[in-house]
Amino acid sequence: MVGSLFTVPGDGRVGAAKAALNYLLVCCAVVAVVWASLAMAGISLNFDFVAQYRVRIWDGFCMTVGISAASLVLSMLIGVPVALGQGSRVLPVRYLCDLYVKIIRGTPLIVQVYFFYYIIGTAWGIDNRVVAGIVILSLFSGAYLAEIVRGGLMSIDRGQLEAARAVGFTRAQTLRYVVAPQMVARTLPALTGQVASIIKDSSLLSVIAVIELTQTMREITATNYNFFGGFLLLGALYLVLTLPLMFVSRQFEKRLDYEH
Template identity: 80%
Template sequence: MAGITLNFDFVEQYRDRIGSGFLLTVELSAASLVASMAIGVPVALGQSARVLPVRYLCDLYVKLVRGTPLLVQIYLFYYIIGTAWGIDNKVVAGVVILSVFAGAYIAEIVRGSLLSIDEGQLEAARAVGFTRAQTVRHVVLPQLVARTLPALTGQFATIVKDSSLLSVIAVIELTQTIREITATNYNFFGGFLLLGGLYLCLTLPIMFVSKRFEKRFSYAHEA
């Protein structure tokens, strides 16, 4: 292939570093998913709030985050906002950045699912004497879970891939680990081919689970 020799001998030599980078990517992604859910759900509810300032602030947050590249947000937060707030830990900064970014997308997923619930079902619940809490528990939540879970699972795969951009602020996750190794052995082709394979090891199972959820809940809706 154009004089390129495929060589993975470095994997054994750097297995501990690669393993640490892989584990940090998993930890960053998992922590960011939890934190982004904690951001996205309240924002989705805030977008439907009757208090106009709350609604406008939530809408502004979603529009700003979704309308600007993640790379720009990483630089802006880490070098300006993070410095002003005294956040020196790059891993913590990375989780905050990914969470704020993914939170806007999760907010739209949840908001769209809430809007898709038939108003007639809520009226029927009130007609049979359900309280507001019972309506949420027995009518809203089951449908909300069914409609958001596949998309949220897919969003987790996106978070995993987006975590690679944290290498620009030298978070030693998987991408930065491979960049440092290839800078030493100059095996760029082998290194980044391995990198792609390791990300696939993370994202393919997640996408498989997402597809399973889609099929399962689509069958439930048809039934």
């Protein structure tokens, strides 16, 4: 009876109470291991600085949210045309999109941050660090979004498109009733992961002194020398942003699971 609380039943469905209990046990185990590790290393955590620097931390948090939201919108405006361009009949367009994706995905983001800000940005007179950071993050994420969209388009069976034409659907109707629902269902998990990645990758903009959450915490810990407390709080604040995205994504996946 007790063992059944910790195993998946034959039908594969786990009740909410059982899931909550097991998740709580796992979280407690992780916290216990971390706490024991801190004690063995002789590290004591102190979060008294939060009250003193709450305004700066909040401003950095809001900056991270703003940069991430703007980068998401711009990266979608980049990624979708690039995905379509990779299948273009015009070869220069196809190869330009393909080269862009290969270069961006094949080089580290920190290299791109330095290159675009200090070389491209200087050459074109972009001296606003926030604007430059949004553009850089959007170009980086746009390449990954392009591959997600392209993969979703390629996964749609051509027979469904032919069937839509056979029953008299226009191109707009085919896009709305056949392509779009499947694209959303098939790309949503990867898109959600990419949104979470944008939020985390925004921390690298601190290398060009964008005052987002990571840079704010660096400045605070450089003042009070509370590195462990500061960066544990930093990780918790990023989780505050990313965990709800994962939850919402899971709910949409269940609602859009047309195959089942």
